[in-house]
Amino acid sequence: MNKVILIRFNEIHLKGGNKKYFTKLLINNIKDALSGVNFKLENIQNRLVLRDYEDEQEIINRLKCVFGVHSISVAVELDNNPEIIKDYVKTIKIASTFKCDVNRADKSFPIKSNDFAAQLGEIVLDNNSHAKVDIHKPQITINVDIRESGKTYIFSDLIYAYSGLPLGENRDGLLLLSGGIDSPVAGFCMAKRGLRQDILHFDSFPYTSKLAKEKVMTLAKLIKPFIGAKYIYVCSMTKLQEEFHVNCKTEYAINLLRRAMIRVANAVCKKYKYKTIVTGESLGQVASQTIESLTSTNAVASFPVMRPLISFNKDEIIALAKEINTYETSILPYEDCCTVFLPKNPVIKPKIEEAEREENKIDYTALLNYVIENIEVIKL
Numbered sequence: 043m044n045k046v047i048l049i050r051f052n053e054i055h056l057k058g059g060n061k062k063y064f065t066k067l068l069i070n071n072i073k074d075a076l077s078g079v080n081f082k083l084e085n086i087q088n089r090l091v092l093r094d095y096e097d098e099q100e101i102i103n104r105l106k107c108v109f110g111v112h113s114i115s116v117a118v119e120l121d122n123n124p125e126i127i128k129d130y131v132k133t134i135k136i137a138s139t140f141k142c143d144v145n146r147a148d149k150s151f152p153i154k155s156n157d158f159a160a161q162l163g164e165i166v167l168d169n170n171s172h173a174k175v176d177i178h179k180p181q182i183t184i185n186v187d188i189r190e191s192g193k194t195y196i197f198s199d200l201i202y203a204y205s206g207l208p209l210g211e212n213r214d215g216l217l218l219l220s221g222g223i224d225s226p227v228a229g230f231c232m233a234k235r236g237l238r239q240d241i242l243h244f245d246s247f248p249y250t251s252k253l254a255k256e257k258v259m260t261l262a263k264l265i266k267p268f269i270g271a272k273y274i275y276v277c278s279m280t281k282l283q284e285e286f287h288v289n290c291k292t293e294y295a296i297n298l299l300r301r302a303m304i305r306v307a308n309a310v311c312k313k314y315k316y317k318t319i320v321t322g323e324s325l326g327q328v329a330s331q332t333i334e335s336l337t338s339t340n341a342v343a344s345f346p347v348m349r350p351l352i353s354f355n356k357d358e359i360i361a362l363a364k365e366i367n368t369y370e371t372s373i374l375p376y377e378d379c380c381t382v383f384l385p386k387n388p389v390i391k392p393k394i395e396e397a398e399r400e401e402n403k404i405d406y407t408a409l410l411n412y413v414i415e416n417i418e419v420i421k422l
């Protein structure tokens with residue numbers, strides 16, 4: 043009798059001819075997530091079986107961050123033999139309501155699912171005077187999964203992961219990560235659809251502090267297991283912001299800054315071959331996230347901008363931030379570059395021509411090149 047961890051996946055089943063490719067991706071991602079841990083992984087039909095491991099909880103915690111994984115169960119592995127299974131079920135201790143669920147994927151198994159479930163239920167009742175059958179709302183379900191591989195898995199709990207698609211091989215996305223609540227969640231959401239991402243952060247040192255940068259580094263490390271990031275690019279916007287502040291209309295400061303962020307992101311994408319930019323914008327959340335503001339920033343984007351939170355309410359974003367453990371760090375009170383030189387009345391419906399007119403008041407290209415050339419690349 044072996045104790046194993048069963049790993050189930052769901053969306054991959056819909057991939058038809060590409061199922062093999064996605065399963066391989068998932069297996070590679072699981073191996074990456076478990077680096078430094080001893081284990082063996084076997085691919086049986088529609089399940090992965092992880093065996094020969096030690097630290098069960100650590101493995102489960104790491105598996106929960108792997109997209110494509112639907113659920114995880116710690117199971118006992120037996121041969122597909124009714125007597126062996128019955129002997130094991132005799133040893134199960136239960137003092138509550140229960141039911142037995144049998145899934146007979148191995149059609150050569152001699153007893154039909156419902157009949158076998160009834161037989162196993164009888165065995166549990168015979169061996170546990172306080173156990174009681176409840177088909178509808180049992181406190182414990184004894185799942186008996188009889189697979190085509192010749193092995194049966196018996197388990198009670200399913201630990202749910204986040205499903206979705208496995209991260210792709212290439213880091214195709216560039217996540218614009220601020221120190222706020224939204225952008226880590228945006229990275230998580232896109233990773234759930236298989237987008238592996240690196241990170242771009244803007245600071246305004248010395249107006250923003252070293253602590254603000256440390257906070258972003260902490261956030262980056264917290265989301266790294268989800269988004270598969272390897273690098274964080276840190277770009278100082280100070281010079282550009284100072285020029286905007288002195289020369290341009292104050293109410294356009296944020297719009298100009300956001301357009302500059304996208305232009306820097308364009309340059310990083312082009313140089314390092316990212317295919318898309320990801321932000322944590324949500325429609326109407328602030329002045330810089332109205333349709334007109336988003337139109338103005340989109341106008342300078344050379345790559346598609348993904349905004350997975352566009353339809354999320356703040357409380358929905360906060361709930362997800364708590365779920366992925368970034369919330370407590372995000373609410374630490376350090377300033378962001380968007381709060382430096384913050385105008386009292388930012389324009390709510392910026393016009394592209396007006397933004398361009400403001401940009402023409404300064405030596406824009408030279409300044410942009412300066413901030414791009416001074417980007418710091420940090421390995422995570």
Ligand code: ATP
Nearest residue numbers: 218219220222223224225242243244321322323380
């Ligand atoms: P967040 O909680 O993510 O900071 P927010 O509500 O504060 O969002 P904005 O400051 O307008 O919104 O930023 C919108 C998006 O722009 C962010 O979600 C992020 O993707 C990007 N962004 C903003 N500031 C920065 C920054 N300093 N560095 C990198 N990206 C940023």
Ligand code: MG
Nearest residue numbers: 220222378380
């Ligand atoms: Mg922000």
